[in-house]
Amino acid sequence: GPHLLHIGCRDIVDPNPDRAQVVEEVMARDGLCIINHPNWQEDFSHWPHALIESLPPFHGIEIYNAIVRDQEGTSFATDRFDRLLSKGRRVWGYANDDTHWVESYGRAWNWVWAEKCTPEAIVESLKRGHCYGSTxxxxxxxxxxxxxxxxxxxxxxxxxxxxxxxxxxxxxxxxxxxxxxxxxxxxxxxxxxxxxxxxxxxxxxxxxxxxxxxxxxx
Structure with missing residues (x-):
């Protein structure tokens, strides 16, 4: 199914083509749950918008995914972000480089305000939207x-x-x-x-x- 990013779960979330089920399991395990590159691929719709809107609560979406610069579609997804926000969804926007190769490292990232420089504190701040995306x-x-x-x-x-x-x-x-x-x-x-x-x-x-x-x- 369409790609999801999860970080910091208490235990492993098993693969499942039912995206709503995966989102529920990630959130139940206290993980960070992000919708990946919604405007990737030739139809600019790796994530059909109706499917995103049908999902249970999640933390946010990638409003910029750098690896898509080198592929079909567009890296930007602020259009999806605005559609979700305008319909009342409380979600955050993230910018990620989605590195697959060394040469694509460091093209997008998130600046985070965290109480401590620990993985747990950083993930918690990302969940709360105490961050901003940047290229x-x-x-x-x-x-x-x-x-x-x-x-x-x-x-x-x-x-x-x-x-x-x-x-x-x-x-x-x-x-x-x-x-x-x-x-x-x-x-x-x-x-x-x-x-x-x-x-x-x-x-x-x-x-x-x-x-x-x-x-x-x-």
């Missing part, structure tokens, strides 16, 4: 008090803000940004359920923040 852009500050958000980057040069269904509401040059969230929502001319940001740097370098969910919405 080279580093964020030094990502902070919100619920009304404003502050983002700073060492090597980013453009910040893009998006709401539900991928609605892009602004592109902002610079290396540091402070936004009034209510003003951003107004620019979208709708009541959003979340907002997320992409910070672009040189070439194909990007960082993707996790969504910020708006209280009282999905």
């Amino acid at each position: 080279g852009v580093e964020l030094t500050t990502l902070r919100t008090d619920g009304r404003k958000i502050r983002i700073e980057s060492t090597n980013g040069s453009l910040c893009i803000a998006s709401l539900d269904w991928g609605l892009e509401i602004g592109r902002y040059p610079g290396k540091a940004w402070e936004f009034d969230l209510e003003e951003l929502y107004y620019q979208g001319r709708r009541t959003p359920s979340y907002i997320r940001f992409e910070v672009h740097g040189e070439g194909d370098q990007v960082a993707w923040t996790q969504p910020i969910h708006i209280l009282g919405q999905a």
Whole structure:
């Protein structure tokens, strides 16, 4: 069946073509459960979207998978991310290199905020969305008090803000940004359920923040 990533399970999860059953078993064993490269292959649908929506709760999806750069389909899956979020699914976005060969190592990764530098603490932070995916852009500050958000980057040069269904509401040059969230929502001319940001740097370098969910919405 379509590929799943799981890390940190208490014991082995047996192969099963029933993806929903696998997801349930991974989650029951306290593992990290991620949908892999949904837009891989010639039909750009390694994961049919209806199948993803039918799954029981899981942690998130790969919004970028670097190995697909060398194969059919597209590495990017922010379209799937926005569709899930806009329908109320609380999922996180991850960027992975999916290394199969030495030369493809280090093309995408996740920066993680963890209490300790241990495998257990890192996996727990990934489960909680205390991370952001990157292909080279580093964020030094990502902070919100619920009304404003502050983002700073060492090597980013453009910040893009998006709401539900991928609605892009602004592109902002610079290396540091402070936004009034209510003003951003107004620019979208709708009541959003979340907002997320992409910070672009040189070439194909990007960082993707996790969504910020708006209280009282999905």
